[in-house]
Amino acid sequence: MKKMLVLGAFAAMLASGTAFADTSGKKIAFSNNYAGNSWRQAMLDSYGIVTKKAVEDKVVAAADVFTTADKEVPTQAAQVQNLILQGYDAIVINAASPDALNGAIKQACDAGIVVVSFDGIVTEPCAYRVVVDFKDMGKQEVEQMAKFQPKGGNLLEIRGLAGTSIDDAIHAGILEGVAAHPEFKIVGSVTGDWDQTTAQKAVATILPSLPDIVGIVDQGGDGYGAAQAFAAAGKPRPTIIMGNRQDELKWWKEQKDKDGYQTWSASIAPGVSSLAFWVAQQVLDGRTDIPHDLLVPYLAFTQDDFEAALPKIKEGGVATHEYSQEDAIAAIKANIK
Amino acid sequence: MASLRLLLAKPWIWSFIGALLVWLATIAFTGGYGGGGMITAALSLAVFTVIVGVGQMFVITLGPGNVDLSLPANIGLASAVAMKVMDGNDAMIAVGLLAALACGMAIGAANYLLIWALRIPPIIATLSASFIIQSIDISYGRGLQIKPPPGFADFTNWQILGIPVLAILTVVFTIGAAIALQRMIYGRSVLAIGQNIRAAWLAGVNVGRIRFLTYTLSGALGGLDGALLAGYFRGANVDIGNEYLLASIAVVVIGGTSVAGGKANVPGVWGAALFLVLLLTMLNTFGVSAGVRLLLTGLIIVGVITAAGGQKALR
Numbered sequence: 158m159k160k161m162l163v164l165g166a167f168a169a170m171l172a173s174g175t176a177f178a179d180t181s182g183k184k185i186a187f188s189n190n191y192a193g194n195s196w197r198q199a200m201l202d203s204y205g206i207v208t209k210k211a212v213e214d215k216v217v218a219a220a221d222v223f224t225t226a227d228k229e230v231p232t233q234a235a236q237v238q239n240l241i242l243q244g245y246d247a248i249v250i251n252a253a254s255p256d257a258l259n260g261a262i263k264q265a266c267d268a269g270i271v272v273v274s275f276d277g278i279v280t281e282p283c284a285y286r287v288v289v290d291f292k293d294m295g296k297q298e299v300e301q302m303a304k305f306q307p308k309g310g311n312l313l314e315i316r317g318l319a320g321t322s323i324d325d326a327i328h329a330g331i332l333e334g335v336a337a338h339p340e341f342k343i344v345g346s347v348t349g350d351w352d353q354t355t356a357q358k359a360v361a362t363i364l365p366s367l368p369d370i371v372g373i374v375d376q377g378g379d380g381y382g383a384a385q386a387f388a389a390a391g392k393p394r395p396t397i398i399m400g401n402r403q404d405e406l407k408w409w410k411e412q413k414d415k416d417g418y419q420t421w422s423a424s425i426a427p428g429v430s431s432l433a434f435w436v437a438q439q440v441l442d443g444r445t446d447i448p449h450d451l452l453v454p455y456l457a458f459t460q461d462d463f464e465a466a467l468p469k470i471k472e473g474g475v476a477t478h479e480y481s482q483e484d485a486i487a488a489i490k491a492n493i494k
Numbered sequence: 495m496a497s498l499r500l501l502l503a504k505p506w507i508w509s510f511i512g513a514l515l516v517w518l519a520t521i522a523f524t525g526g527y528g529g530g531g532m533i534t535a536a537l538s539l540a541v542f543t544v545i546v547g548v549g550q551m552f553v554i555t556l557g558p559g560n561v562d563l564s565l566p567a568n569i570g571l572a573s574a575v576a577m578k579v580m581d582g583n584d585a586m587i588a589v590g591l592l593a594a595l596a597c598g599m600a601i602g603a604a605n606y607l608l609i610w611a612l613r614i615p616p617i618i619a620t621l622s623a624s625f626i627i628q629s630i631d632i633s634y635g636r637g638l639q640i641k642p643p644p645g646f647a648d649f650t651n652w653q654i655l656g657i658p659v660l661a662i663l664t665v666v667f668t669i670g671a672a673i674a675l676q677r678m679i680y681g682r683s684v685l686a687i688g689q690n691i692r693a694a695w696l697a698g699v700n701v702g703r704i705r706f707l708t709y710t711l712s713g714a715l716g717g718l719d720g721a722l723l724a725g726y727f728r729g730a731n732v733d734i735g736n737e738y739l740l741a742s743i744a745v746v747v748i749g750g751t752s753v754a755g756g757k758a759n760v761p762g763v764w765g766a767a768l769f770l771v772l773l774l775t776m777l778n779t780f781g782v783s784a785g786v787r788l789l790l791t792g793l794i795i796v797g798v799i800t801a802a803g804g805q806k807a808l809r
Binding site: 192193194195198227316319320345346347348352353354355357358359361362363364365366367381382385388389390402403404472473 | 520523524527528529530531532534535536538539625628631632636639640641651723727728729731732733734737771774775778779781783784785787788
């Protein structure tokens with residue numbers, strides 16, 4: 158996959174000689190609280206591909222995945238406690254809540270277990286957090302919009318799940334972008350929950366009352382639904398920022414083939430799970446210089462490279478990227494400064 | 495005047511009054527702009543709540559404790575089944591719809607089997623069934639969005655003079671459901687069971703068969719809804735039915751059907767479904783934040799139910 162990683166320090170690829178053998182006896186567990194959407198499925202796939210090879214190469218002894226079905230905090234807390242008792246050396250976690258799991262996470266830390274959270278991060282200070290620079294992503298959306306709609310105009314914003322740090326960060330970035338580009342004005346805002354159905358419904362309800370819209374800034378997973386809502390209402394198609402989903406990129410290609418439609422696409426790569434795995438491995442390896450908050454790049458596609466990526470995404474899935482140990486070391490290095 | 499009083503005595507009128515007020519408030523805010531578009535959008539979206547709402551209404555009318563909590567999972571699985579069977583091929587639309595219906599009916603029948611054979615209360619039975627269904631769906635659909643055939647997608651969006659055809663068909667269906675409820679042996683039996691299950695049994699109603707039929711009907715409507723949702727929202731997914739757990743029950747209650755069972759009406763389901771969509775329209779148009787929106791939605795629903803319930807107490 159030809160991907161554009163928005164990361165400067167990629168080249169700095171350590172010849173620092175990491176001691177592989179040191180973690181060969183270590184066991185890493187993955188605590189996941191939901192598997193029911195395409196993003197989570199891609200997350201599990203990427204994790205499986207990377208960890209299977211890591212176990213075969215004897216980098217770690219085991220990398221098991223534990224998924225609970227219901228997004229519930231108590232279930233996941235109980236699961237983390239089980240993982241402590243089962244003697245894992247590290248837990249990679251996509252958490253159901255940023256703070257409600259802190260008790261269980263603290264227990265794990267106290268038992269000497271390394272905890273690395275990503276996507277759904279935990280605020281407990283002893284854990285590591287792998288977070289994507291969502292604020293920059295929001296800002297970049299408006300920057301890109303300015304290229305496609307140089308005259309400016311009205312924007313519709315679709316927000317994510319209310320109360321999450323991700324929604325706040327992308328929203329803040331978008332506001333910053335609009336402040337830098339006064340030719341744009343956000344005239345409406347709806348909640349799409351990163352979900353196509355919810356987004357389509359929300360856009361359909363607000364659309365009749367909106368003035369002409371030139372662009373939609375959103376958070377990923379909602380672009381295709383917004384496009385459908387505009388089509389259903391018979392309104393002209395605006396520039397919709399996409400979020401790396403296969404159906405979004407496919408729609409983009411259809412529009413491009415028809416009349417040269419231009420846009421931009423960005424989202425957190427589900428494979429960031431594999432990056433979290435490598436961070437856990439690095440900590441187990443004895444590295445003590447790793448910051449607890451790691452900012453990693455998001456995955457973006459432009460007019461020039463999205464078509465090459467499209468065939469490689471599973472039908473109905475989401476674009477991903479499997480991170481290597483070198484990627485993780487580079488990302489850590491970029492955060493140490 | 496007398497006819498007005500008669501109309502106000504109908505438990506379902508309050509949901510329509512609520513819908514009208516919310517719509518008027520919204521167009522007052524926009525200065526009349528977009529009023530027609532809002533109605534079209536409300537009709538298009540309300541359809542899906544009405545279909546499952548009618549199924550839920552029959553179940554709830556069976557009496558205390560009867561509720562179908564498996565609808566969201568049912569809708570999710572049926573949407574995946576329908577889209578996989580249709581496989582993007584217009585010629586397979588009818589087969590896909592039948593498959594979704596069959597899938598929903600099987601779920602409904604399985605629900606009743608749990609309730610009847612294992613004597614599990616319906617709330618627990620349908621909730622635990624929904625976990626099983628969801629797991630099946632996740633392994634069957636792998637969390638992927640499966641697209642509908644173009645013909646089916648266009649059909650779900652088809653409008654005549656701004657009125658969605660799907661809404662017209664659903665009106666026809668609900669008239670049928672209202673006749674079944676008020677004028678047919680099946681509907682009268684459901685009402686009788688809801689009023690007093692023992693009295694109904696003594697009067698010769700085949701209680702087991704009616705309950706079985708009702709849960710199967712609810713399941714079938716959930717399955718049909720899943721297929722239609724996947725068409726309208728351009729793709730099946732596991733979460734597509736999530737909001738219909740609360741919405742299906744809310745439209746029944748707001749519509750003036752008794753939660754205690756034995757008293758039901760179909761028009762109220764339409765009024766309540768329109769009310770809920772228009773409420774979302776209003777709050778989105780006003781531009782209130784997500785937290786305030788949820789708060790207001792809750793308060794307004796409580797308000798409408800109180801208004802409808804208060805009227806009943808007067809009679």
